[in-house]
Amino acid sequence: MAERAARLRARYGAAPWHLVVVTAALVLAGWVALRLAHEATAGRMLLWFLGAVIAHDLVLFPVYAAVDRGLRALARGRVTLLNHLRAPALGSALLFLVFSPGILRLGETTHLAATGQDQRPYLMRWLLLSAALFLLSAVTYLLRRRQASPKRSDSA
Amino acid sequence: MPPKPPGVDTIERSWRSPLRGPWLTAVYGTALLVALPLVIITGLLDYVAYGPQFDQAFPTDVGWLRLPAFDWPTRPSWLFRVTQGLHVTLGIVLIPVVLGKLWSVLPKLFDWPPVRSLAQALERLTLLLLVGGILFQIATGLLNIQYSYVFGFDFYTAHYFGAWIFTGAFVAHVVIKFPRLVTALRSRPFGAQLRTSRAATRPEPPDPDGLVATEPGPATVSRRGAVGLVGGGALLLAVLTIGQSLDGPLRRTALLLPRGRQPGPGPNGFPVNRTVAAAGVRPEQTGAGWRLTLRGGGRTMTLDRSALLAMAQHTAALPISCVEGWSTRQAWTGVRLRDLAARAGVPDPASARVSSLERAGLFRTAVLASNQVLDPDALLALRVNGVDLSPDHGYPARVIVPALPGVHCTKWVAEIDFQGRTDG
Ligand code: HEM
Numbered sequence: 111m112a113e114r115a116a117r118l119r120a121r122y123g124a125a126p127w128h129l130v131v132v133t134a135a136l137v138l139a140g141w142v143a144l145r146l147a148h149e150a151t152a153g154r155m156l157l158w159f160l161g162a163v164i165a166h167d168l169v170l171f172p173v174y175a176a177v178d179r180g181l182r183a184l185a186r187g188r189v190t191l192l193n194h195l196r197a198p199a200l201g202s203a204l205l206f207l208v209f210s211p212g213i214l215r216l217g218e219t220t221h222l223a224a225t226g227q228d229q230r231p232y233l234m235r236w237l238l239l240s241a242a243l244f245l246l247s248a249v250t251y252l253l254r255r256r257q258a259s260p261k262r263s264d265s266a
Numbered sequence: 267m268p269p270k271p272p273g274v275d276t277i278e279r280s281w282r283s284p285l286r287g288p289w290l291t292a293v294y295g296t297a298l299l300v301a302l303p304l305v306i307i308t309g310l311l312d313y314v315a316y317g318p319q320f321d322q323a324f325p326t327d328v329g330w331l332r333l334p335a336f337d338w339p340t341r342p343s344w345l346f347r348v349t350q351g352l353h354v355t356l357g358i359v360l361i362p363v364v365l366g367k368l369w370s371v372l373p374k375l376f377d378w379p380p381v382r383s384l385a386q387a388l389e390r391l392t393l394l395l396l397v398g399g400i401l402f403q404i405a406t407g408l409l410n411i412q413y414s415y416v417f418g419f420d421f422y423t424a425h426y427f428g429a430w431i432f433t434g435a436f437v438a439h440v441v442i443k444f445p446r447l448v449t450a451l452r453s454r455p456f457g458a459q460l461r462t463s464r465a466a467t468r469p470e471p472p473d474p475d476g477l478v479a480t481e482p483g484p485a486t487v488s489r490r491g492a493v494g495l496v497g498g499g500a501l502l503l504a505v506l507t508i509g510q511s512l513d514g515p516l517r518r519t520a521l522l523l524p525r526g527r528q529p530g531p532g533p534n535g536f537p538v539n540r541t542v543a544a545a546g547v548r549p550e551q552t553g554a555g556w557r558l559t560l561r562g563g564g565r566t567m568t569l570d571r572s573a574l575l576a577m578a579q580h581t582a583a584l585p586i587s588c589v590e591g592w593s594t595r596q597a598w599t600g601v602r603l604r605d606l607a608a609r610a611g612v613p614d615p616a617s618a619r620v621s622s623l624e625r626a627g628l629f630r631t632a633v634l635a636s637n638q639v640l641d642p643d644a645l646l647a648l649r650v651n652g653v654d655l656s657p658d659h660g661y662p663a664r665v666i667v668p669a670l671p672g673v674h675c676t677k678w679v680a681e682i683d684f685q686g687r688t689d690g
Pocket of ligand 1: 302305306308309310312313316323324325353354357358400403404405406407408410411422423425426428429432433589590591
């Protein structure tokens with residue numbers, strides 16, 4: 111018995127309970143996939159499911175990593191400056207990512223039918239919020255620098 | 267072992283962050299482990315709140331994935347406001363945590379060789395379901411609450427079945443990784459990590475999962491900074507989302523969401539879901555010629571608006587809570603549904619089907635369960651905040667029931683059909 115478990119472990123690559131757990135998740139997903147297969151829009155759902163992974167791993171990540179490299183080049187070793195650029199940039203990008211449907215006005219008619227209002231204000235609000243984040247970061251950066259550097263009045 | 271193809275070493279060496287490692291991954295993972303079950307449970311409760319026992323939860327046909335149906339309670343009246351508000355708000359607030367967690371494990375995507383054993387291959391497949399699942403749920407949810415149906419499939423079907431795929435993969439992932447998570451959290455005390463400055467930040471020792479970079483660069487952010495950045499992002503989203511569940515001036519803080527805006531001044535100036543124009547209800551249908559039809563026990567009667575206003579009026583401060591997560595509490599005045607049931611000759615109804623003047627639309631009728639008809643605050647509202655309902659809020663009459671999802675608080679009501687206990 112123990113020997114058989116050990117053999118399974120060697121051939122499978124993990125303990126038997128691992129097989130049970132992953133199989134359960136895969137069977138559930140397989141069952142859902144079969145159920146949805148007859149839907150006219152099944153292909154689109156699959157496309158969005160896999161597309162979301164590709165969009166994150168192979169588009170969003172490389173893009174933000176590249177932007178970060180750009181910011182590093184810009185800051186040229188001044189790490190505090192770098193981070194005071196990174197934080198508001200991340201905040202602004204996050205807001206865009208989450209609220210892009212409104213910012214880009216991707217649902218003008220349904221938005222109007224549901225709420226009685228248009229999507230016009232969101233772009234300006236996002237720009238203002240982003241500006242506020244950068245401004246806040248710039249102010250705290252300057253304050254930190256003044257605190258860190260020896261006071262001028264002392265040396266006078 | 268087959269030789270590595272060119273480029274694999276280059277990719278491996280290009281992961282430079284000294285922060286990546288089991289500890290940071292475990293910190294983000296713990297936040298998700300605590301919060302995601304709440305998102306899952308409140309999402310499933312949303313399905314139950316629609317009333318699957320009346321075939322009015324979507325998708326209607328879910329096979330084995332049918333949830334235990336129970337009569338959705340009417341008390342506390344803020345129940346659905348809290349469950350669905352939590353679902354959407356928490357779902358949004360967790361986005362930076364999900365992104366941080368994915369950043370922390372991204373090198374694993376390029377693991378070489380890609381398959382070492384059957385166990386690893388199957389596990390990687392469940393990880394595809396896990397990552398695809400959460401991103402899919404977030405994307406469809408975010409698009410839904412912002413009214414951008416760009417995906418071109420049915421939201422309910424996708425989000426409901428997507429939830430099950432995700433939940434299965436999530437459970438498997440937690441079961442498999444939980445011991446690792448505990449070890450990683452114990453490996454360095456949380457408080458001490460948060461006190462470590464950037465200059466003193468060192469990579470973790472090499473780990474069996476290969477999260478720690480082989481050639482880490484110097485730290486440009488401390489671990490406190492990395493946790494703070496993700497936490498700050500979550501806080502930013504929380505501050506910009508919570509307003510859609512608040513009344514008063516704080517509502518405006520939901521600056522980038524449709525429900526942070528008030529449609530206008532006055533007693534009817536609170537958010538509308540589906541305008542009268544969009545519903546296609548015309549003024550001549552709601553004017554002096556409007557009649558409410560009551561059915562029950564084989565009999566039919568009609569009442570005009572003045573007859574309704576002549577009945578006992580009751581006022582209740584109740585939230586209208588949308589399935590899209592926003593909510594607002596208003597003071598509604600009208601006739602108790604149980605008085606109308608008695609009028610129709612069915613004082614103890616098993617259910618009631620409410621129909622709107624609306625001709626099309628998924629929610630032109632809704633079935634209320636017995637407890638939802640009999641609650642003393644369940645109303646056919648004629649007025650709100652002391653004035654007549656506006657056309658957009660359902661004039662001449664709308665349903666408002668404590669803790670009932672907003673989509674079932676039928677507007678422009680034309681008919682109520684009360685089913686007796688024995689009608690079958
Ligand atoms: C792990 C993530 C999530 C899971 C497991 C999940 C699960 C669910 C489930 C099971 C439902 C009920 C669906 C139905 O009634 O057919 C639901 C409803 C909903 N979810 Fe999620 N959800 C997740 C994330 C999100 C996010 C991030 C958002 C939005 C920002 C969101 C927005 C919604 C909305 C608006 C509904 C109500 C739809 C309606 O009834 O009209 N969800 N969710």
